[in-house]
Amino acid sequence: MSDRSPLSPKGTRQREKILTVALEVFADEGYRGTSLRTVAARCELSLAGVMHYFESREDLLVQILQRRDEVDAAAISAEHPIRDFIAVLEANTSRPGLVELFVTMSAAASSPDHPAAAYFRDRYARIVDELCEFLDQRGDTRPLTDRARDARALIALADGLQQQWVTNRTLSIADEFAYALATHSNGFLRAD
Amino acid sequence: MSDRSPLSPKGTRQREKILTVALEVFADEGYRGTSLRTVAARCELSLAGVMHYFESREDLLVQILQRRDEVDAAAISAEHPIRDFIAVLEANTSRPGLVELFVTMSAAASSPDHPAAAYFRDRYARIVDELCEFLDQRGDTRPLTDRARDARALIALADGLQQQWVTNRTLSIADEFAYALATHSNGFLRAD
DNA sequence: GTCTATAATGCGATAGAC
DNA sequence: GTCTATCGCATTATAGAC
Numbered sequence: 001m002s003d004r005s006p007l008s009p010k011g012t013r014q015r016e017k018i019l020t021v022a023l024e025v026f027a028d029e030g031y032r033g034t035s036l037r038t039v040a041a042r043c044e045l046s047l048a049g050v051m052h053y054f055e056s057r058e059d060l061l062v063q064i065l066q067r068r069d070e071v072d073a074a075a076i077s078a079e080h081p082i083r084d085f086i087a088v089l090e091a092n093t094s095r096p097g098l099v100e101l102f103v104t105m106s107a108a109a110s111s112p113d114h115p116a117a118a119y120f121r122d123r124y125a126r127i128v129d130e131l132c133e134f135l136d137q138r139g140d141t142r143p144l145t146d147r148a149r150d151a152r153a154l155i156a157l158a159d160g161l162q163q164q165w166v167t168n169r170t171l172s173i174a175d176e177f178a179y180a181l182a183t184h185s186n187g188f189l190r191a192d
Numbered sequence: 193m194s195d196r197s198p199l200s201p202k203g204t205r206q207r208e209k210i211l212t213v214a215l216e217v218f219a220d221e222g223y224r225g226t227s228l229r230t231v232a233a234r235c236e237l238s239l240a241g242v243m244h245y246f247e248s249r250e251d252l253l254v255q256i257l258q259r260r261d262e263v264d265a266a267a268i269s270a271e272h273p274i275r276d277f278i279a280v281l282e283a284n285t286s287r288p289g290l291v292e293l294f295v296t297m298s299a300a301a302s303s304p305d306h307p308a309a310a311y312f313r314d315r316y317a318r319i320v321d322e323l324c325e326f327l328d329q330r331g332d333t334r335p336l337t338d339r340a341r342d343a344r345a346l347i348a349l350a351d352g353l354q355q356q357w358v359t360n361r362t363l364s365i366a367d368e369f370a371y372a373l374a375t376h377s378n379g380f381l382r383a384d
Numbered sequence: 385g386t387c388t389a390t391a392a393t394g395c396g397a398t399a400g401a402c
Numbered sequence: 403g404t405c406t407a408t409c410g411c412a413t414t415a416t417a418g419a420c
Contacts, residue, residue, distance in 0.1 A: 107299035120358075159348075171344075176341055176348075227394080238404070244404075
């Protein structure tokens with residue numbers, strides 16, 4: 001989907017390394033401050049060397065987000081997913097560059113052919129599925145369509161709060177989210 | 193804040209006309225398809241003629257959003273604000289270009305010095321105030337800080353759903369929003 | 385086959401004539 | 403207040419060099 005050609009084992013490792021480094025660079029220096037040349041320098045590669053592993057700049061940026069999703073997912077336990085998710089929200093706040101990258105890509109996703117569009121489609125679908133499954137295990141017996149609505153609302157709440165945080169960084173996304181859940185959720189989504 | 197100099201009555205009318213036309217052009221032809229030269233042509237002006245009234249392209253774009261806010265606000269009655277707001281959400285769906293403009297500007301707002309940053313700060317603050325006032329009139333006796341949390345959550349829900357809609361245009365923002373309100377709100381925010 | 389160097393296009397922005 | 407003309411910049415397409 002993103003490779004120019006089948007990658008050798010070494011190539012795969014290189015790409016992984018680039019993604020890891022790029023994630024850190026954007027987290028440390030902010031979205032707007034960072035060019036791909038900076039990322040390349042930190043990888044001890046040229047710009048061309050970096051671009052060899054990605055179709056385009058946008059493609060690389062999207063893969064950084066995918067990588068963050070993987071890291072975040074690993075921080076969410078089966079026992080206390082809501083509590084853990086709130087912790088992830090809180091942690092993201094201390095990495096503004098990644099949040100900026102996220103909101104920038106989510107705007108870019110409004111072009112259906114932008115690589116970010118496919119990423120967000122898949123991401124939303126996956127999270128909705130996971131949340132529906134979680135609700136089911138919690139004993140939510142409503143039809144799947146209703147559980148899916150709850151899932152989408154939950155994601156919307158988190159994303160929307162993040163958007164507000166971008167222009168008002170004194171806001172605590174985690175507190176706001178937890179309050180809304182505590183005072184308005186129908187029970188299945190209460191903090192665990 | 194945005195004018196180069198005090199405007200004559202005619203100048204004010206011209207600027208209003210440009211904003212009205214620009215709103216329609218972006219609504220009709222989408223955000224990405226439209227250049228300021230296109231807007232200018234529809235106004236029967238040159239690019240320079242349009243730019244005379246705005247500090248920059250970004251400034252014009254933000255003022256288009258402000259204009260839409262005014263139009264939307266006029267569609268919300270004191271009697272049934274929630275019901276009317278849901279109708280506005282639904283109506284926006286038929287003007288994808290404006291939604292794209294909104295999400296694009298909300299990403300741009302992550303630069304604190306971008307004109308969109310001030311716009312969103314003010315907009316969030318204003319809507320939160322209005323919603324707090326509304327909750328108060330509805331008999332919500334919680335402290336202001338808690339009502340403000342509800343207000344922010346409501347805005348987040350609407351914005352977040354809009355963001356999902358951008359990548360999945362089969363979603364009905366209005367239905368999703370109404371469902372969440374009906375099944376999870378604490379009562380003061382039930383549809384009216 | 386890959387990278388690079390150049391050309392062509394279209395954009396927002398600005399200067400100066402009227 | 404509006405125009406023409408032009409600038410610098412970014413993106414895209416092309417083509418040649420390795």
